[in-house]
Amino acid sequence: MGKKAKKECEEAGKKVKKEESPCKETFEPLPFEGKTPATIVLLLSSPEEDILVKACEAIRIFAEKGDENKVCLLGLGALGPLCQLITHINKLIRRNAFMALGIMANNGDVRIALKKKDVIPSIIDKLSLAEDAVVHEFATLCLASLSVDFVCKAQIFDNKGLPPLIQLLSSPDPDVSKNSLEIIFNLVQDHQSRLAVRELGGIPPLLDLLKSDFPVIQQLALKTLQNVTTDKDACNTLREEQGFEKIMDILSNMEFRDLHAVALRVVANCMSDSETVQLIQNGGGLTRLMEFVLTPNMPEIQSNAVKCIARVAQSSDNRKLLHEQNVEKVLVELLSLEDVSVKTAACQAVSAMSSHLASKDSFRDLGGIPVVVRLLSDDSLVLREAATQALSNLTHSNQLNAFAVHEAKGHKLLVQQLYGSCPRTVANSAATLGNMAGQEVIRCSVLSHRAIQALVEPLKSRDTQVLVNSTLCLAVLACETEARAELLRARGLHPLVNLLQTYDKEVLHNACWAINVCASDVPTAVEMCKLGALEMLQQINQSVTRRSSFSRLAMISLLNFNLPVKYSLTGHLASTDVISEGFYDAGKVPAGQRILTLVELSEQPVNEQRPIILVNTATGKKTEDDNQKDEIQPEPPTEKPWKMTDDVSLQILLKKAKEFIIPLSDEREQCACLARLVSEAMGGAVEMEKMHEFPWVLHLSELKFQLQSNIVPIGLIRRGIYRHRALLFKCLADCIRMSCTLVRGEYNRAWNEVVLFNGNPSNNERSSKPCRYIVDLMHQPGRLLTASTPAAVHYQTTGI
Template identity: 50%
Template sequence: MLDSPEDEVLLKACEAIYKFAEKGDDNKMNLLGLGAIPRLAKLISHEDKQIHMYATMAFGVMSTNSEVRKSMRQLNFLPSIIACLAPDDDVVVHELATLCLASMSIDFTSKVEIYEKGGMAPLIHLLSSPDPDVQKNSIECISNLVKDYVCRAALTEINGIFPVLNLLSSEYPVIQHLALQTLITITTDVESRKALCRIDGHENLLQVLDTPEFGDLHADTLHILSNCLEEAQNVTIIRDSGALEKVLVFVATSTYPEAQKHATSAITRSARSTSETRHIFHQEGLEKVLVMLLGINNDAIRIAACEAVSVMSEDEASKETFRTERGIVQVVPLLMSDDVEMKEAAALALANLTTANSSNASAVFDADGVEPLVKLLSEPGDGIVVNAAATISNLALQEPIRARIQNCGAMTAIIEPLKSSNPVVQSKAALVVASLACDANGRTELRNVGGLEPLVELLHSNNDEVRRNACWAVLVCGKDEPTTAELCKLGALEILQEINLSSNRKNSFSDAAVKRLLDHNTALKYCLTGYLSSTDVIADGFYDPGRIKPGMKVLTLEEFSNQEMNQHRPILLINAKRTDGQQGTGLSVEEKLSDAPSVVSNRFPSSKSYSKEKTSRSV
């Protein structure tokens, strides 16, 4: 019948097929098997309006079946369907044509084809149709289309955002939800976010939030506003309209955890963009909102809030506000969470809060944050260790807190991070050593727990920051003779000398570290540099093995004593200590030296013979 040359037959056939297909998927499949699809496709553009209408209606109903759509995609029918969207066509045709396009737009290939065939503009026009079914089908199709980047850009270019916003006032919830889903998708695009705020679209969204009856729409609405806040430009626009504070209040008080999490993450991304944006958020009281979010019993929200605190802490005023709003007190307990991501986020927040801020460091100490931070150094996650180490380094700048950190076993805990294969962990671990080894107790503990060896190993690192921080730590550790002796025994001096020979590897601490190590070993200093300063004290145990080339290992007296006798010049040793039997006997220098180990040097003869003999005679 669909092939009949008679219009009346065609009309009755199309009408019958429409009614038959409307009754269920089985009927649609039967019609598909009978070959109705290609015949109906030809009749969509029939010159008879009634045939055109029923053919379109039948085709639209048939398109709701996935198997039928597969067959439809083999046909070039979309131009005919899009032509049905013309303003002068019947509302019923609009309804079924948009239903067909909405169904077809589920498939990516059809999305592209609908756009390329010019379907976007008439669909946007039909959003203002007086018929709710036409509106619903049109916005559903657009919602599917904008999942493709090209279609999102096209919607913005043809000013399609405003008609979508108008649907938020629809009396039909399904239309409102589809409009919100469309806006959520398009505001993932930078230009679309900017365009929405330029036309004051945020005002439409705030009206939804202000309407209690629209409570089921609040989560999606907050999602869209959050996307808009990612642009610094939009933050300024919303602030200038007086709406930013209201948005932040909705974030804090929303009963939708997922919306709160998304909003907080979006604010974090926005705050990270510019210092001006952070300043605006500070002025609008974001810190207080974040502290409220930290108190919510939801791990995802608290993690997002910690991340926001970390970013906002780049602003000094925000650091102070977080402390006065008791934000630090809220963050510290999160260090003991069972959630790995939570511990990492909390430690990062504290690291940023305490950077160059002694008051915040004291607040962490007062909140009993030291012990959990030290425990985090033993966590398997590198991110946790890095953030905890950074915080500990900040706290250790204050002597009372440093003592507490040491008492909690930080030197023992830092050994494994020093041995890590992760350069960031190594770097932060070396900083912890530098911050804790500035007093005798810290250095003694570091020696006792075997921390010097992995520290010296870091001097070999090819990572500039690791090598620099390791040199810094060695510089700090070289403040006393026992630690210096152990460092030299481990080869730190030779490694540092080698570093200083390279213009690419040397740093501001490597040269200072060499000087520091030599300050506590006048013998080494003399044989390496050839001179002693007026402040250097020649004490018992001073020896001169001869001039040593840079990079060569300097043996200890014990190591020299274990060597076989050879032809090289004897080593000059200062030993002014008297045994009990020698008190007051007035032994000569030669007799005193005879009590020292019989050692000789296998080094090259020294060019400093005269100065050494002079030194010997003066003892």
């Protein structure tokens, strides 16, 4: 600036200050050239509108040359000013700023930075129809880049971006409609957006885009419809808008062959609706589908066509229709093709069709089952999952198909699938094996391939369906003694018992059923009790929401095969509960408390509590085989586990009972004679008034001290009262097959109840009704007290 001009300006300034009026003189327009990006970025902050227009245009041109330039502009801070300029009041500035921002947003680094600018509301605001097409094009281009990100999708939805985007689908500018369509496609990956598109009337404009001159728009419209029609209401809207006719037009036009695969996916989504199926059938759609299925060398189209058939087969009426068209033959042929996607879709269709009884038989008659079995060896995890699902449905309630799978050696491959990592495959395999194992021959074959060991890991799964099917399969297999022994060896009882803690009803029911089956022998029953199964079942049966007939049955079975625990918990042994070697009376145990095993009790130091009474009916004599085993396999010099001592006194009593009581013909006489034998062995009759003088407590304490154990064999007791005598009576009665119960009362009381017929058996006189009696073993041994009479009640209670 010259000195003269400077002086004039100063004078003008003074004049303004003095006269308080603005200077009327301005600069002439000044042309400029920006040589560096940094300069242009600085100009984005200019107050001059013309400069802003040119700066935005220069930024766009520079950014169009490549990602390097876009990253450079990002580093120079161009993003912030551009985000502000898209809301400028000047339309030209706004348009140029959008163009620059839209071009830059294609870059990943720019997109990440743009997410932090909270610019989405401003962009959506400019999607109104009042803006020109250029703004629409680059605003939607910018959103299209951002909408691939989950957070940005949520922001577009929350800021009500869908309504204007749906409007712009009908834009005459193909770039605007394409960009808007791309944004909507990204949004409808989420459920809430899929519902919103239908509610906002988005399906008609999507269908209109199927007539576009641009294949990319047609493809994108179909893909969007594919996502939207996963909702049933959207399928109904599609039908109401004659959408199927438009899609079938595409499928019937070979010029649109590149669109057929996606179009078939849209059709597949809607095929489960019977009204839609009827509509397509009336238009010859099913015939066209079958043509696609048989189209050679086009696996993508074939697989999608088969998926349509699988969807059609979801309805029983549709399955009947497909069966009449011999769809089973076509599917069996497809199972032998090379393409994995086609075979997978065919297996899924077989699964769906297998709900139709006639189709199950057709697949077997057509030789389809061995073909599906071979697919279990395929490398594709998806195909193996579909194959196991097909076999599960084929063998459900169908013995002939189960045998067909067995003949194809499918059981061996299915056991191997139980070790797989895919939960669906494991669940399907367990279900199929469970279906097959209902036949004894197949069950033995399945067990020979170590199926029990393979099921142990699935029992630890967190997948509900895996647990449901695995427990059910185990329940079927555990019918065999060999299976229960294998489960015990494989440590599978622990995860099974743990399932009693589940709150899933179906898993809990199946687990209880499996426990019920596994409790069929003493070793498994004892082990499950040791793992806390009884305590868990007690809690379940006390719960209003969790208890069921399954849990009650499991509890009963577990107790029936673990009589010591049953007696401790319930205080009652029925006449059918036969005491055997190893039975012990640990006393009454509160509900929810675990009953210790005999070995665990043997490890406890001698205490002041009442002794555990042990019943050991074993003779203790070794057979020749036992002697040979001892000679061949001498025990290692390690600490020996606890072993029950021989109860010689009990053996003598048992011998006397067999010699003197069994020959008696009268049941009453047998009962009285056995009662006197028990009484004599345990101190004889004791008058009620002198019970306090009977030295049974001291006697048992001395036995514990002598044995240095809390466990006392019942045959060693010479001074026994009610509970000891009743147990001995039950033990001897069971050994000579005389029916009686054992009931625990309060205060060391216990008694036996017998059922006898009245009358004289020598004269063949018997009353029609049996009578229940309580056996007196204490005061007048051999006396039979009619149940519920005062005398019987007096014997059963403290009443002294």
